[in-house]
Amino acid sequence: xxxxxxQVAKLAGTSVRALHHYDExxxxxxxxxxxxxxxxxxxxxxxxxxxxxFFKELGFPLEEIARILGDPAFDLRAALRMQRQMLExxxxxxxxxxxxxxxxxxxxxxxxxxxxxxxxxxxxDFDPTKYQDEAEQRWGExxxxxxxxxxxxxxxxxxxxxxKAEGDAIQQExxxxxxxxxxxxxxxxxxxxxxxxxxxxxxxxxxxxxxxRGLGEMYMADARFTENIDRLRPGLAAYQREAFVANANRxx
Amino acid sequence: xxxxxxQVAKLAGTSVRALHHYDExxxxxxxxxxxxxxxxxxxxxxxxxxxxxFFKELGFPLEEIARILGDPAFDLRAALRMQRQMLExxxxxxxxxxxxxxxxxxxxxxxxxxxxxxxxxxxxDFDPTKYQDEAEQRWGExxxxxxxxxxxxxxxxxxxxxxKAEGDAIQQExxxxxxxxxxxxxxxxxxxxxxxxxxxxxxxxxxxxxxxRGLGEMYMADARFTENIDRLRPGLAAYQREAFVANANRxx
DNA sequence: CTTGACCCTTACGCGACGTGAGGCCCTATC
DNA sequence: GATAGGGCCTCACGTCGCGTAAGGGTCAAG
Numbered sequence: 001x002x003x004x005x006x007q008v009a010k011l012a013g014t015s016v017r018a019l020h021h022y023d024e025x026x027x028x029x030x031x032x033x034x035x036x037x038x039x040x041x042x043x044x045x046x047x048x049x050x051x052x053x054f055f056k057e058l059g060f061p062l063e064e065i066a067r068i069l070g071d072p073a074f075d076l077r078a079a080l081r082m083q084r085q086m087l088e089x090x091x092x093x094x095x096x097x098x099x100x101x102x103x104x105x106x107x108x109x110x111x112x113x114x115x116x117x118x119x120x121x122x123x124x125d126f127d128p129t130k131y132q133d134e135a136e137q138r139w140g141e142x143x144x145x146x147x148x149x150x151x152x153x154x155x156x157x158x159x160x161x162x163x164k165a166e167g168d169a170i171q172q173e174x175x176x177x178x179x180x181x182x183x184x185x186x187x188x189x190x191x192x193x194x195x196x197x198x199x200x201x202x203x204x205x206x207x208x209x210x211x212x213r214g215l216g217e218m219y220m221a222d223a224r225f226t227e228n229i230d231r232l233r234p235g236l237a238a239y240q241r242e243a244f245v246a247n248a249n250r251x252x
Numbered sequence: 253x254x255x256x257x258x259q260v261a262k263l264a265g266t267s268v269r270a271l272h273h274y275d276e277x278x279x280x281x282x283x284x285x286x287x288x289x290x291x292x293x294x295x296x297x298x299x300x301x302x303x304x305x306f307f308k309e310l311g312f313p314l315e316e317i318a319r320i321l322g323d324p325a326f327d328l329r330a331a332l333r334m335q336r337q338m339l340e341x342x343x344x345x346x347x348x349x350x351x352x353x354x355x356x357x358x359x360x361x362x363x364x365x366x367x368x369x370x371x372x373x374x375x376x377d378f379d380p381t382k383y384q385d386e387a388e389q390r391w392g393e394x395x396x397x398x399x400x401x402x403x404x405x406x407x408x409x410x411x412x413x414x415x416k417a418e419g420d421a422i423q424q425e426x427x428x429x430x431x432x433x434x435x436x437x438x439x440x441x442x443x444x445x446x447x448x449x450x451x452x453x454x455x456x457x458x459x460x461x462x463x464x465r466g467l468g469e470m471y472m473a474d475a476r477f478t479e480n481i482d483r484l485r486p487g488l489a490a491y492q493r494e495a496f497v498a499n500a501n502r503x504x
Numbered sequence: 505c506t507t508g509a510c511c512c513t514t515a516c517g518c519g520a521c522g523t524g525a526g527g528c529c530c531t532a533t534c
Numbered sequence: 535g536a537t538a539g540g541g542c543c544t545c546a547c548g549t550c551g552c553g554t555a556a557g558g559g560t561c562a563a564g
Contacts, residue, residue: 004510004511005510005511006510006511011368011369011371011372012372013372015552015553016511017551017552017553017554018551018552018553020512020513020552021551021552025551034511034560035560036511036512036559036560036561037511037512037513037559037560038510038511038512038560039511039512043368046368046371046372047371050356050371050372053372054349054353056551057349061550061551062550062551063550076360077357077360077361080353080356080357080360081357083353084350084353084354084357087346087349087350087353088350090346091343091346091347091350094339094342094343094346095343097306097309097339098336098339098340098343101306101332101335101336101339102336104302104332105329105332105333105336108328108329108332109329116263116295116298117263119263119298119299119302120263120264120265120298120302120305256541256542257541257542258541258542267521267522268541268542269520269521269522269523270520270521270522272521272543272544273520273521277520286529286542287529288528288529288530288542288543289528289529289542289543289544290529290541290542290543291542291543308520313519313520314519314520315519
């Protein structure tokens with residue numbers, strides 16, 4: 001069942017030359033060669049190619065990809081989860097760009113000029129190299145990462161109870177902090193806010209501080225949420241929101 | 253109010269070298285030069301730069317960008333709407349990739365191997381040159397495009413209130429469906445569930461059906477949520493959950 | 505035994521800059 | 535007014551991920 005270059009290229013939607021290139025630089029060397037020197041790709045080569053293309057799609061330089069895939073501690077599932085995460089970050093960026101387009105359109109229609117800063121807001125805070133750093137970070141502390149990743153692995157039905165319990169516990173901690181008279185702007189409260197955010201990120205993926213702040217505000221705006229949270233402790237919703245906002249504002 | 257290269261670079265989040273390059277190839281030549289030969293950028297240069305960066309972000313080669321911006325029939329608003337459209341296509345692609353990652357993860361966890369075709373499905377149907385073709389097409393039939401684009405154009409800048417209202421409306425629709433005696437497994441109810449999911453994705457990013465189902469279960473598991481939802485209509489929480497689950501199970 | 509589709513290697517080209525090198529300009533401080 | 539440090543200029547070569555021949559073997563079908 002070995003495939004030739006052009007067959008693989010067709011399958012993967014890439015070019016023969018690209019496959020040659022990957023072979024040249026040692027990124028993807030076919031396991032076999034025919035008598036006449038033809039490259040022969042097996043199933044495992046295809047899997048590797050899929051990974052290569054995924055990372056490529058995410059903007060990694062080929063050399064990086066080789067390093068990642070070559071890592072003896074490489075864990076396919078962890079990698080896939082990482083890819084997922086990064087794709088979501090991309091989605092966020094695209095949304096930001098769409099909003100920027102909309103804002104520009106609006107300002108044109110209203111005839112109000114944008115400030116220079118506004119014009120480039122969206123381009124500025126994007127660091128394309130961030131991905132690579134993140135990857136290295138993640139792959140650096142492989143041990144710790146693996147552990148935490150293992151937990152996320154299966155989202156069994158009953159696990160949702162655990163998730164909920166964890167969320168409740170954090171909220172209880174916030175309630176306690178409030179009861180203890182700790183200001184929402186206090187580092188301890190902010191740490192709890194951050195803990196909450198991390199909790200969201202762990203289970204629900206992606207929640208930058210910006211959005212977390214928004215979440216806090218939404219809790220306030222929606223009477224149903226407020227009531228609910230305040231049932232745990234009156235004023236907790238407002239307290240929580242303050243803590244989220246404070247946490248969003250610090251460290252930047 | 254003229255700016256120097258490094259100032260512009262900082263503003264736009266690009267590099268001085270890039271600006272030099274754009275000048276070299278005639279893509280963005282600053283209107284002025286100081287006595288000493290320093291490049292001086294004016295407001296209009298910044299606007300053009302913004303456009304350049306937008307198109308670049310969309311993957312256009314610089315030469316193409318020069319052609320587009322140089323077109324005497326160039327209409328900024330039409331261009332922005334086109335950019336919007338293309339960004340949304342990108343978002344779709346990213347979602348497809350996310351789903352591909354999810355499918356791969358699932359097949360690993362279930363131990364079922366994917367076929368070769370499945371593995372590359374998502375890469376195959378992506379044509380990076382499509383954008384350019386599309387651009388030319390669009391610039392050809394400007395009239396028809398304008399009309400349809402008008403609808404897509406504006407999106408309010410603020411507000412959580414609108415978001416909340418939208419969410420409430422969907423929930424109200426679900427309550428109505430329930431009141432009308434429509435089964436939660438009925439296509440109409442599932443459509444509402446899907447609508448809710450899409451709503452979440454639009455504003456809160458990412459919520460695959462798997463997670464949506466989990467959300468429904470979480471609503472049920474948490475007494476506070478259940479009470480809240482049921483306040484709108486008794487039993488709505490359970491109904492909603494059923495619809496989410498049904499929706500998650502179909503179409504796959 | 506030829507034809508045409510496929511494969512090989514070698515090598516140069518290109519787009520969008522990064523990265524110096526070498527030198528002028530400009531303000532600030534001694 | 536001399537010098538230091540930062541910013542600006544113009545070459546010009548390097549890089550990355552291939553595209554694109556060039557020149558030549560391989561293989562199944564007719």
